[in-house]
Amino acid sequence: xxxxxxxxxxxxxxxxxxxxxxxxxxxxxxxxxxxxxxxxxxxxxxxxxxxxxxxxxxxxxxxxxxxxxxxxxxxxxxxxxxxxxxxxxxxxxxxxxxxxxxxxxxxxxxxxxxxxxxxxxxxxxxxxxxxxxxxxxxxxxxxxxxxxxxxxxxxxxxxxxxxxxxxxxxxxxxxxxxxxxxxxxxxxxxxxxxxxxxxxxxxxxxxxxxxxxxxxxxxxxxxxxxxxxxxxxxxxxxxxxxxxxx
Ligand SMILES: Cc1cc2nc3c(=O)[nH]c(=O)nc-3n(C[C@H](O)[C@H](O)[C@H](O)COP(=O)(O)O)c2cc1C
Numbered sequence: 001x002x003x004x005x006x007x008x009x010x011x012x013x014x015x016x017x018x019x020x021x022x023x024x025x026x027x028x029x030x031x032x033x034x035x036x037x038x039x040x041x042x043x044x045x046x047x048x049x050x051x052x053x054x055x056x057x058x059x060x061x062x063x064x065x066x067x068x069x070x071x072x073x074x075x076x077x078x079x080x081x082x083x084x085x086x087x088x089x090x091x092x093x094x095x096x097x098x099x100x101x102x103x104x105x106x107x108x109x110x111x112x113x114x115x116x117x118x119x120x121x122x123x124x125x126x127x128x129x130x131x132x133x134x135x136x137x138x139x140x141x142x143x144x145x146x147x148x149x150x151x152x153x154x155x156x157x158x159x160x161x162x163x164x165x166x167x168x169x170x171x172x173x174x175x176x177x178x179x180x181x182x183x184x185x186x187x188x189x190x191x192x193x194x195x196x197x198x199x200x201x202x203x204x205x206x207x208x209x210x211x212x213x214x215x216x217x218x219x220x221x222x223x224x225x226x227x228x229x230x231x232x233x234x235x236x237x238x239x240x241x242x243x244x245x246x
Contacts, residue, residue, distance in 0.1 A: 007126050012170045014130025015069045017163030021052070022074040026127070030075075030162065033123035037115040045105075046113035047082040048120075049148055050075055056147060063143055064136030064159065074129060074163030078137065078144070079117045081109035083153040083243070098246070100153060106244040113157050120160060130165030133158050141237045152242050171209070174201050176218075195219060 001009075022030070027050065034048060051057050054071060060078070061070040070076050083100045090097045099105060121131045135158045137144050144156045175181075177194050199217030206214040216224075238244045 003126075007122065010172060011125060012172050013132040014163075014165040014167070014170070015067075015132055016166040016168070017069055017073040017130060017161070018166060019072050020074060020164050022129075022162065027075060029127075030120050030123055034116040034120035037112075037119040039112045039115070040108045043086065043108060043112065045081065045083055045086065045109035046116055047080040047154070048116070049078040049080060051078065059147055060137060060144065060159065063140045064134055065139060067134060067136055069132060069163075070134055070159060070161050072163075073161045075161075076134075077117075077120070077160045077162070078148060079113045079157045079160060080148075080150065081106065081113050081155045081157055081243070083109055084151045087153045087242075101242050101245040103244050103246065106155075106238070109155075109243075110157060117158070117160050120162075124162045129162050130167070131160060131162050133160055135159075138231055138234070141231075141234060142240075145237070145241075150241075152240070155238065155241055155243055169209075171205075174198075174205055 031048060035044075039045070051060060052075070057071045057073075057076050060076065061067055064070060083105060087097050087100055090100065117133070121133070124131050137156055137159050141156055144150075145154070148156065150156065177198055179194050180190060180198070195218075199219050202218040202221075203215055206216055
């Protein structure tokens with residue numbers, strides 16, 4: 001193995017940080033690392049908003065379900081799918097902007113943003129920081145867009161909190177067996193016995209991590225979490241933002 005792979009395999013989300021801001025140099029390095037990610041057709045269709053103001057962090061945290069590690073942290077970044085720059089350029093060049101409203105362009109902006117964010121996360125962990133993604137901001141995308149003054153052709157996707165970690169007994173969370181995720185040449189149907197074994201492994205992981213307070217397999221977690229519809233305001237929000245329309 002090597003240092004990069006050791007860092008990737010050692011990842012776990014950190015939810016407890018020192019109240020110590022990242023330095024300007026650290027921020028610049030993280031943003032530079034994010035921007036080095038591959039980007040579809042070189043469109044660079046994302047923006048990153050750093051939230052230094054604690055009052056704004058608190059507002060965002062309240063929307064995200066009161067996650068304290070979005071307030072007490074080194075920096076809170078919000079990753080935004082962003083086709084607004086492209087819209088301005090197309091208008092300037094008197095090109096029809098309708099193509100920006102298609103599902104394809106929306107997807108491109110999300111993929112670009114996610115790749116940049118993961119680059120930032122890996123860079124941060126390589127520097128000894130802890131990280132946690134914050135999808136909770138999508139509890140109310142409209143309100144987040146209002147707080148951040150987001151223009152049309154943009155959508156807030158997730159937060160990324162990065163800071164000096166206060167570490168407990170965290171361990172890397174076991175992922176699905178490779179047999180379930182990696183398919184050779186064509187899609188393979190899931191083997192229920194492999195899944196059952198993984199459920200047992202995750203049950204033991206949670207049991208140990210929560211001192212018996214949570215004993216739940218992965219399948220149970222998925223059935224509980226993904227069986228209910230959520231964030232149904234997204235469709236209207238996207239319409240308002242001229243995204244994912246055709
Ligand atoms: C897009 C995205 C959104 C997430 N949102 C949250 C969140 O709002 N709050 C949180 O505590 N963790 C959040 N997570 C972290 C996941 O829960 C975590 O990555 C997953 O359980 C695997 O654990 P690990 O990162 O420790 O390996 C999010 C992760 C991703 C990729």
